[in-house]
Structure formats: structure tokens, C-alpha cells
Amino acid sequence: MRFSVTYRIAAANLAEARLRAEGIALEQTVEVPADVVPAGFIADQIVGQIVEIGAEAEGRYRATLSYSPESAGFEVAQLLNVIFGNSSIQRGIKVIGFAPGATLAARFPGPRFGIAGVRAACGRPEGGLIVPVLKPQGLGADALATLAYAFASAGADIVKDDHGLADQTSAPFRERVEKISAAVARANAETGGSTRYFANVAGKFDQIEGNLRFAADAGVGxxxxxxxxxxxxxxxxxAADASLNLPVMTHPAFLGSFVQAEDSGISHGVLFGTLQRLAGADISVFPNVGGRFGFTEAECLAIAKACRTPDGPGLPMFPSPGGGMSPDRAAAMRAMYGQDVAYLLGGSLLRHPDRIADTIAAMRRVLDTA
Structure with missing residues (x-):
């Protein structure tokens, strides 16, 4: 069964939009002019096919194209290449929809844990998850472990590395992971809690595999x-590794330019919702409305919907808004997003390190309010 991608195309009229859509169909698959395409299987199956096309607004059209699963193979990288490889370099083309179809849905099963699995792992059957962030960059491994212990002791559901904690000399990856894992385990043993520590995967390409195994052996959650x-x-x-058997949280760093323009890139919901979920993420971090990054409420809700919709690829996953989050905003965010959300807490906790437990408790009370 073929999969489909919907594009927003800038064009003066329908005829031009169709020409551009035909160009996308070739560019994303065979990358040769139409008169060079071999007849038969390649022309009939491999070349993208226009399913429908129509006006969206003045100077703007929507075109849905279908592609053969043969083009995508079994690797998510190649699937992304078919969805928006060379066409991402052109102006006036934006990916606004993706439907995997039955064949790709089987090849790319999505999250291993999903919302239900992450809840079970954290011992939080309902209500939003509270996710403090370990920062800032420059702290040593011992200081970060002390902070993680305070977060876990206060009842955080997940304690995550800041995405800026990699393999720096101040807190090398393996030392940091080992010490923080031990600190969170100690807090759980003392409180009876189930806080999970999510370590930021770091290292040179040839170190990644070893670091994944080290993190799993160290007891990361x-x-x-x-x-x-x-x-x-x-x-x-x-996500596919049963021997690791660990949930994955994804971070949006370096992807922001894909969503900033109205007429190019990838829509917020597709990039931070559908594609993260398709790859196997269980939690997708994105900038929250009202923070310092300028995402609108509509864009954030589109992400949350794509993360949780039952007809998405694989299990529904947690949307995880971050930026400017505090107990003062918790009620409004709960009303906006609903229950199945993982809320990042950063500066609001670190600003008053002597009140970490009070801040997390206040956040919990608001999120658990009926």
C-alpha cells in the first residue's frame, strides 16, 4: 500500500501548481526528467503520483502525492529523503501532512512505550508528568547528581539531561550518567518513587553504540x-532494540528552521509530532506557547494532536512543552493540553533551589486537580 505526503505549494495558478507537483513527484523519487524515466515498474510505481490538488488560498495550493514503499525501504532516513529530500531545497514547498499507509505502518511501528508505557514506567497512571531539566552546562557530574537527587526526592516523574549536556570535560557522559543514575536510584529507594532519569545520548559516531549500552547498564530510565x-x-x-528496552525522548534542537516559514519547510505537527512518533519517540519536546521561542497556541496544539491522535503512526506519545513553565501557568496549560502531557521545568526550579520540593508539589497539585 502506497504512502502519501501533502505539500503546500506556492504558485500563481492551478496549472503552475500542477507543474510544481509533477516536479516534486520526480524529484523525490527518480530525480530525472519525465522523458528519461524507464517505462514499466519505475514509471508506474516508483515515480510519485499526484492524488489530488486544489487551491488553499490565493497563490497557495495543496497537493497530495503518493509514493511506493519500495522507495522508502526500511530506514527512516530514506523515508524522510522521499518525503522531503531535494524538494526541501526549493522555495515555496512545505510538507503539511503525511499518511504512512498500511505497509509503512508495519515497517515503522513507532514508539516502543507510548503514553501508556511511559506512565506505567513512571508509576503515574493519570495526570501530567513533571519533568525537571538538569542544567546549566558547566556544572560537574557531582553537582548535577545532587540536583537530580533533589528532583527525584521531590516527586518528579522524569529527570532529564539538558540537551546541552553532551560529553564536555565538566561532566563527561559516562561519569555523569553513572552518578546521576545512582542518585535517582537512591532517591527512589528512600521515597518509594519511580522517577526515571533520561540521559542525553552523546559521543562521536563510533562511540554511540558503546554509550547506549553503558547508559542502559548504569540504570538510566x-x-x-x-x-x-x-x-x-x-x-x-x-526504539527497536528490545535489549535496551528504554523509552526515547526527542529534542527539537537544530530543527527550528524547518517550521519558521509559512511557505517552506515542514509544519509543526508533522515535524514535532508525526515524524518523531514514526521514528519511535515516546516523548517529543517542543517550545511551548508563551515562552521565548514564539510558537503559537495553534501550532502547539497541532503538535500535541499529532503526538496523541489514535490514527497516527504507532502508539500515541507524550507531547512535552517546555519554556517558561511554572506552577503559575500549570492550570492554563492543563486546560489547554489535557492530561497526557510531559511538562518540562527548568528556570522556575533553578531560580529557587531551596524550594524545589515546594515548586514540584505545587505543580503536582495543579495537575491533579479534577
């Missing part, structure tokens, strides 16, 4: 991946 830097394929690789 999940892994943070930056697909814009390390690749969506790494998310797929972790």
Missing part, C-alpha cells in the same frame, strides 16, 4: 536524542 543532530535513524534504532 530512558534516553534523550536530538534527531536534528544525531539523526532520526538513531531514534528508530533505540
Amino acid at each position: 530512558g534516553l534523550l536524542v536530538i534527531p536534528g543532530l544525531l539523526g532520526f535513524g538513531l531514534v528508530q534504532r533505540i
Whole structure:
């Protein structure tokens, strides 16, 4: 069964939009002019096919194209290449929809844990998850472990590395992971809690595999991946590994330019919802409305919908808004997003380190209010 991608195309009229759509169909598959395409299987199956096309607004059209699963193979990187490889370099083309179809849905099963699995792992059957972030960059491993212990002791559901914690000399990856894992385990043993520590995957390319195994052996409760830097394929690789059996959180760093323009790139919901979920993420981090990054409420809700819709690829996953989050905003965010959300807490906790427990408790009370 073929999969489909919907594009927003800038064009003066329908005829021009169709020409551009025909160009996309070739560019995303065979990358040769139409008169060079071999007849038979390649022309009939491999070349993209226009399913429908129509006006969206003045100077703007929507075109849905279908592609053969043969073009995508079994790697998420190649699937992304078909969805928006060379066409991403052209002006006036934006991916606004993606439907995997039955064949790709079977090849790319999506999240290993999803919302239900992450809830079970955290011992939080309902209500939003509270996710404090370990920062800032420059702290040593011992200081970060002390902070993680305070977060876990206060009842955080997940404690995650900041995406800027990689393999720096101040807190080398393996030392940091080992010490923070031990600190969170100690807090859980003392409180009876189930806080999970998500370590930010770091290291040179030839170190990644070893670092994944080291993190799992050290007792991490999940892994943070930056697909814009390390690749969506790494998310797929972790999600598929039963021996690791760890949930994956993805971070949006380096992907922002894809969503900033109205007439190019990829829509917010597709990039931070559908594609993260397709790759196998269980939690997708994105900038929250009202923070310092300028995402609108509509864009954030589109992401949340794509993360949780029952007809998306694989299990529904947690949307994870971050930026400017505090107990003061929790009620409004709960009303906006609903229950199945993982809320990042950063500066609001670190601003008053002596009140970490009070801040997390206040956040919990608001999120658990009926």
C-alpha cells in the first residue's frame, strides 16, 4: 500500500501548481526528467503520483502525492529523503501532512512505550508528568547528581539531561550518567518513587553504540536524542532494540528552521509530532506557547494532536512543552493540553533551589486537580 505526503505549494495558478507537483513527484523519487524515466515498474510505481490538488488560498495550493514503499525501504532516513529530500531545497514547498499507509505502518511501528508505557514506567497512571531539566552546562557530574537527587526526592516523574549536556570535560557522559543514575536510584529507594532519569545520548559516531549500552547498564530510565543532530535513524534504532528496552525522548534542537516559514519547510505537527512518533519517540519536546521561542497556541496544539491522535503512526506519545513553565501557568496549560502531557521545568526550579520540593508539589497539585 502506497504512502502519501501533502505539500503546500506556492504558485500563481492551478496549472503552475500542477507543474510544481509533477516536479516534486520526480524529484523525490527518480530525480530525472519525465522523458528519461524507464517505462514499466519505475514509471508506474516508483515515480510519485499526484492524488489530488486544489487551491488553499490565493497563490497557495495543496497537493497530495503518493509514493511506493519500495522507495522508502526500511530506514527512516530514506523515508524522510522521499518525503522531503531535494524538494526541501526549493522555495515555496512545505510538507503539511503525511499518511504512512498500511505497509509503512508495519515497517515503522513507532514508539516502543507510548503514553501508556511511559506512565506505567513512571508509576503515574493519570495526570501530567513533571519533568525537571538538569542544567546549566558547566556544572560537574557531582553537582548535577545532587540536583537530580533533589528532583527525584521531590516527586518528579522524569529527570532529564539538558540537551546541552553532551560529553564536555565538566561532566563527561559516562561519569555523569553513572552518578546521576545512582542518585535517582537512591532517591527512589528512600521515597518509594519511580522517577526515571533520561540521559542525553552523546559521543562521536563510533562511540554511540558503546554509550547506549553503558547508559542502559548504569540504570538510566530512558534516553534523550536530538534527531536534528544525531539523526532520526538513531531514534528508530533505540526504539527497536528490545535489549535496551528504554523509552526515547526527542529534542527539537537544530530543527527550528524547518517550521519558521509559512511557505517552506515542514509544519509543526508533522515535524514535532508525526515524524518523531514514526521514528519511535515516546516523548517529543517542543517550545511551548508563551515562552521565548514564539510558537503559537495553534501550532502547539497541532503538535500535541499529532503526538496523541489514535490514527497516527504507532502508539500515541507524550507531547512535552517546555519554556517558561511554572506552577503559575500549570492550570492554563492543563486546560489547554489535557492530561497526557510531559511538562518540562527548568528556570522556575533553578531560580529557587531551596524550594524545589515546594515548586514540584505545587505543580503536582495543579495537575491533579479534577
